[in-house]
Amino acid sequence: MDKRKGKGRFGNAGVWAGIVLLIYASFMFWQSLSLGYYTQFGPGPGMFPRWLSGILIVISLLYLWQSARKFVFRAADIFPKGKDLWNMLSVFVSVLMFMLIVNLTGFVIAGTVMMFILLSRGYKWFMALPIALVTSVLLFLLFDKVFSIPLPVNTFGW
Amino acid sequence: MDFGGLLAGFAEALTWWNLLYCLIGVTVGMFVGVLPGLGPTTATALLIPMTFGLDPISAIIMLCGIYYGGMYGGTITSVLINTPGEAASAITCMDGYPLAKQGRAGVALSVAAVGSFIGGTISILGLALIAPALAEFALRFGPPEFFALMIFGLVMVIGLMGSSIIRGLISAFLGLTLALVGMDPVSGAMRFTFGEPFLVNGFDIVTIAMGLFGISELLIGMENLRNAEKPAEVGGLMPKKEELMPTAKSIGRGTVLGFLTGLIPGTSSTIPALLSYSLEQRLSKNPSRFGKGAVEGVAGPETANNSYVGAALVPLFTLGIPSSPTIAILLGAFIMHGLTPGPALFQNNPVFVWGIIASMFIGNVFLLIMNLPMARMWAKVAAIPPKLLYPMILIVTVLGAYTVSNSLWDVGVMLAFGVLGYFMKKLDIPLAPILLTFVLCQLMESSLMQSIKLFEGNLLNIFQRPISVIMLAISFLVLLFSVIAEVKNKKSKLAGDMEA
Numbered sequence: 029m030d031k032r033k034g035k036g037r038f039g040n041a042g043v044w045a046g047i048v049l050l051i052y053a054s055f056m057f058w059q060s061l062s063l064g065y066y067t068q069f070g071p072g073p074g075m076f077p078r079w080l081s082g083i084l085i086v087i088s089l090l091y092l093w094q095s096a097r098k099f100v101f102r103a104a105d106i107f108p109k110g111k112d113l114w115n116m117l118s119v120f121v122s123v124l125m126f127m128l129i130v131n132l133t134g135f136v137i138a139g140t141v142m143m144f145i146l147l148s149r150g151y152k153w154f155m156a157l158p159i160a161l162v163t164s165v166l167l168f169l170l171f172d173k174v175f176s177i178p179l180p181v182n183t184f185g186w
Numbered sequence: 187m188d189f190g191g192l193l194a195g196f197a198e199a200l201t202w203w204n205l206l207y208c209l210i211g212v213t214v215g216m217f218v219g220v221l222p223g224l225g226p227t228t229a230t231a232l233l234i235p236m237t238f239g240l241d242p243i244s245a246i247i248m249l250c251g252i253y254y255g256g257m258y259g260g261t262i263t264s265v266l267i268n269t270p271g272e273a274a275s276a277i278t279c280m281d282g283y284p285l286a287k288q289g290r291a292g293v294a295l296s297v298a299a300v301g302s303f304i305g306g307t308i309s310i311l312g313l314a315l316i317a318p319a320l321a322e323f324a325l326r327f328g329p330p331e332f333f334a335l336m337i338f339g340l341v342m343v344i345g346l347m348g349s350s351i352i353r354g355l356i357s358a359f360l361g362l363t364l365a366l367v368g369m370d371p372v373s374g375a376m377r378f379t380f381g382e383p384f385l386v387n388g389f390d391i392v393t394i395a396m397g398l399f400g401i402s403e404l405l406i407g408m409e410n411l412r413n414a415e416k417p418a419e420v421g422g423l424m425p426k427k428e429e430l431m432p433t434a435k436s437i438g439r440g441t442v443l444g445f446l447t448g449l450i451p452g453t454s455s456t457i458p459a460l461l462s463y464s465l466e467q468r469l470s471k472n473p474s475r476f477g478k479g480a481v482e483g484v485a486g487p488e489t490a491n492n493s494y495v496g497a498a499l500v501p502l503f504t505l506g507i508p509s510s511p512t513i514a515i516l517l518g519a520f521i522m523h524g525l526t527p528g529p530a531l532f533q534n535n536p537v538f539v540w541g542i543i544a545s546m547f548i549g550n551v552f553l554l555i556m557n558l559p560m561a562r563m564w565a566k567v568a569a570i571p572p573k574l575l576y577p578m579i580l581i582v583t584v585l586g587a588y589t590v591s592n593s594l595w596d597v598g599v600m601l602a603f604g605v606l607g608y609f610m611k612k613l614d615i616p617l618a619p620i621l622l623t624f625v626l627c628q629l630m631e632s633s634l635m636q637s638i639k640l641f642e643g644n645l646l647n648i649f650q651r652p653i654s655v656i657m658l659a660i661s662f663l664v665l666l667f668s669v670i671a672e673v674k675n676k677k678s679k680l681a682g683d684m685e686a
Contacts, residue, residue, distance in 0.1 A: 045613055049356065056363050059378055067263050073375035076631045077366050078202040084359045091352050095501050106612045108409045119401070119576075121486025123584060127594050142584070143577045148646045151412055163578060167585060175236060 041103040042095025049088040056081035115149050122146050134182030135172075139164035188318055188540070195540025199548055204247055204541070207240070211248035211551045215255020216556055218272075220263055220567045222407070224579050225272050227621075228400035230515045231392045232586035234522065242523035243538050247545040249519050251275045253512050254306060254495045254546065257455065258553045261488055263563070263568045265291050266418050274455035274491035277463045281476060281483030286418035292561065294484045299557035301437040301489035302363040309496030313503070314543050316449075317532070323503040324529035328654065329636035332660075334654035336630040339451045339507050341621045341661040345668035353615045361620035364389060365627030372635045373382030384595045391518040391625060393587050393596045394603050398617050399511065400583045401604025406611060407576055420562050429481045436466050436482040440489030447490070448497025451509045454618065455498070458490035469567040498548065502527050503539060506629065511618050514625040528611045 060081055063074030095101070108116055122145035130138035143160035144153075151159070168186060171177045198204060218229040230252050237245035260275030265282035278298065285294040327335070344354035367378045368388025379385040425433060440462045447458040466486040467476045476483050501507040506528030508514035520527045525535060532539055556564070587600040607617055634645075641647035648654050 042613060045609065049360075053363075056366075056378070063375065063377060067373070069373075071372070071635045073370040073373045073377055076634065077363070077377060080359060080362050080366065084356075084363060087352060087355045087359055091356060094350075094352055101613055112409045112411075115411050116405050119405050119408050119580060120601070120605070122580070123401075123597065126584060127601075130594065137415055139581055143581050146408075146577035146580060147573070149408070150571075153684075159574070160577070163581060167581060171585060171589070177235075178592060179585075180586070 040095060041101040041106060043092060044103075046088055046092035046095050048083065049091065053081050053084035053088050057085060081182050118145055118149055130180045132182070134184070134186050135179040136161075136164050136186045137182070138167050138180070139167065188314075188536075191318075191540040192314060192544060194537055195544035196544070196547075198243060198537055198541035199544040201249065204244055204545060205548065207244045207248040208251050208545045208549050209552055211251020212255035212258075212552045212556070213251075214248075215257075216259040216553065217567065218252065219256040219259020219261075219275075220564055221570070221575060221579075222263065222269055222572070225399055225403065227395055227511045227515060228403070228583065230512055230519070231257070231395040231400075232583065234392050234515070235586065235589040237519065238522070239321060242520075242525055245514070245523055245540050246285070246525075246538075246542055247549075248515055250499075250542060250546060251549050253516065254492065254549060255553060256512075257306075257492050257495055258260070258299065258302050258557055259564070261302070261484075261557075262564045263293065265294045265298070265484070266420075266565050266568055274459050274494075275488070276456065277459045277487045278484055278499055280463065281478070281480045283418075284477070284479035285484065289419065289421050290479070291418045291635055293425045293429075294424040295420065295561045296310040296558060297425060297433050297437075297481055297485040297563075298488035299554055300558070301433075301440060301485045302492040303400045303550055303554040304437055305441045305444055305489035305491075305493030306495060306553075307464060307547060308441050309448065309493040310543060310546045310550070311496075312445050313496045313546075314540075317500050317503050317539075317543075320500065321529045321532045324504055325533075327529065328651075329633040329640060330648045330651050331653045331657070332629065332633040333637050334648065334651075334657040335507065336633060337624055338628075338657045338661045339501075339509075339626060340623060341665050342451050342453070343622050345664045350614070351665075351668055351672055353613075354619055357610065357616050357619040358623045360591040360646055361623030362627045362630075364394070364620075365624045371628050371632050384593075389599060389624075390590050391515065391621070392590050393625060395511065395515050395621055396583050396587055397600040397603025398561050398607035398610075398621065400579070401600060402607030402611055402617070404576055404580055404583075405604060405608040407572060411573055420565055423558065423561075424682065425481055426502050432470075432482050433485045436462075436486035437464060437489045439469075440486040441493045443488035444493025444495075445497045446511070448494040449500055451501045451507050453494075453498075454510050455491040455494045458494045459487035462486040462490035503531060504529060506531075508622055511621045514621045517625055536668060611664050664679060 056077065060074050060077035063077065064072030065074045065078060066072050122142040125145065126138045126142040129141065140160045142158050143163055147156035147160055168179060172179050214229055214233065215226060218224045218226055233249060233252065237248065256272055260272035261278055263274040264270045264278035267288050268279050268283040270276040270279060282294040285291060333584055337582045340358060344351060344358050362367050364387065367385055369386065370377055376386065381661060443462050443465065444458040447453050463483060463486060465483045467473050470476065470480070470482065498509045498513060501509050502513050502517060506526065508517045517527055525538065584597055588594065590596040610617055636646055637648060
């Protein structure tokens with residue numbers, strides 16, 4: 029557990045997380061106000077959400093206090109930099125890319141692109157491309173033909 | 187024990203197709219146990235959509251196989267490359283890897299396999315003995331008792347998982363609030379859907395689990411993208427003659443410790459493994475051997491984490507309460523297959539329950555065979571480099587999310603929860619409570635609302651019900667002791683996020 033004091037005010041990841049949590053809890057609480065708390069038949073759909081989000085607001089305030097005073101997580105210490113950061117971001121980028129193109133290109137091409145983005149972090153392109161293509165084709169055949177689970181396809185049917 | 191029920195269960199579990207699904211389940215479990223980056227929670231979630239066409243019994247036999255198979259598999263990488271395949275085997279690295287460096291990896295793997303088999307088998311026997319009686323008792327529960335039970339489960343999860351109560355609470359209440367999205371189970375009103383049709387049925391547990399446990403692990407794994415260490419040679423399997431008796435004793439102690447821990451909701455398989463290691467070290471005539479290749483340091487914890495598995499199914503089968511994320515996924519699978527785990531399960535679906543229990547005996551035999559004569563084969567699986575493994579895990583995970591409802595919505599939700607899980611791990615916020623409370627929320631809300639109606643608005647009347655009072659009193663004590671332990675900074679001993 030990291031108990032070091034953060035040097036920069038904006039570098040305390042715990043405080044930022046606490047603020048995001050507080051915004052989320054407050055939003056849920058505000059939304060729950062539009063749901064009935066008690067009806068003629070008994071407790072309404074708003075009762076449980078109001079209590080839960082209200083408690084979450086209190087917890088997030090406690091967490092903010094704790095993050096600022098006691099357990100400081102410096103963003104610079106816990107998040108990667110340089111190549112490690114790009115390796116991590118490549119997962120995010122590859123899935124986003126898959127989602128963007130899959131309905132247009134079909135699963136085989138989108139899957140190949142997704143895998144290629146990740147494989148190219150550790151292999152040369154001439155190794156990464158065939159591995160990505162073969163894996164995508166095999167998975168397409170397995171899901172589409174063996175399990176009969178329909179996957180997105182292009183005009184050629186793959 | 188209902189011997190007739192168990193025999194009928196064996197008749198069901200021994201059909202060729204159920205044997206096949208059991209074999210597939212334990213093999214997948216072994217595989218994900220061996221491979222870092224894909225744990226039993228993600229693997230169970232991944233396979234659920236593929237079980238929709240199966241009989242419920244075959245589907246659950248396979249999914250349970252992944253759960254207990256994962257416990258066996260995690261040992262192999264701990265011993266051979268000093269990297270635990272799953273959290274419960276982390277402690278095995280302490281003595282397993284030094285044994286491997288001495289050329290005795292085979293001994294570590296064989297005592298772990300035999301201990302796991304004995305612990306696993308005895309705990310399933312315990313499950314068969316205890317579960318029917320507990321289920322019969324739980325039939326007396328009304329909504330107030332169930333609400334008190336949910337509070338008990340919630341407190342145990344927050345109190346025992348992770349190193350800080352506030353961070354445990356954050357995770358638990360995030361899970362509860364996320365479960366509110368969709369249709370209110372009591373009135374049918376729409377909540378937090380914002381007119382979005384995808385949100386009407388709420389978030390899917392499979393998608394959430396794959397994001398929180400699968401994608402977040404990949405994000406962290408990609409940060410440290412290095413080639414896998416070359417696994418050590420397996421070598422001979424038999425321990426020395428003088429090691430046999432201490433090993434047998436540590437297996438016995440590990441079995442009891444694992445089983446008792448498994449009965450407590452909110453614990454995880456990591457806890458009995460840690461407790462067993464500490465116990466073996468204390469009882470040893472020469473504690474300085476520990477950390478340098480003591481066979482008891484492998485046998486005890488490995489037995490304990492496998493013994494935990496059977497006992498951890500007791501709360502699921504009898505009360506409908508999951509005690510770990512993988513069991514939460516199993517609960518989801520039960521519901522998807524039209525079954526409601528809880529007190530009535532033994533009455534309404536006896537063949538199903540006893541079939542599952544019988545299949546676990548058989549699965550443990552499969553795993554013993556896979557781990558003793560075939561240990562060398564699994565060592566080769568452990569050598570797959572992460573730079574090849576992670577992209578393959580990602581595409582399978584994305585496919586798994588897509589097949590939940592054949593839409594990209596679930597892929598997006600999985601990615602979002604993956605990012606959430608990544609940040610939670612970085613900030614030392616435990617992931618397990620979010621999934622457990624997400625699953626429990628609906629039952630918790632229904633039982634609370636029914637209790638309020640029953641008591642005509644005065645919930646304090648819950649203290650007039652003896653079972654509720656006992657459970658609430660225990661919950662209060664657990665919370666109190668957890669706060670005291672945290673103030674004294676002792677909770678870090680059981681800290682760490684626990685998946686299985």
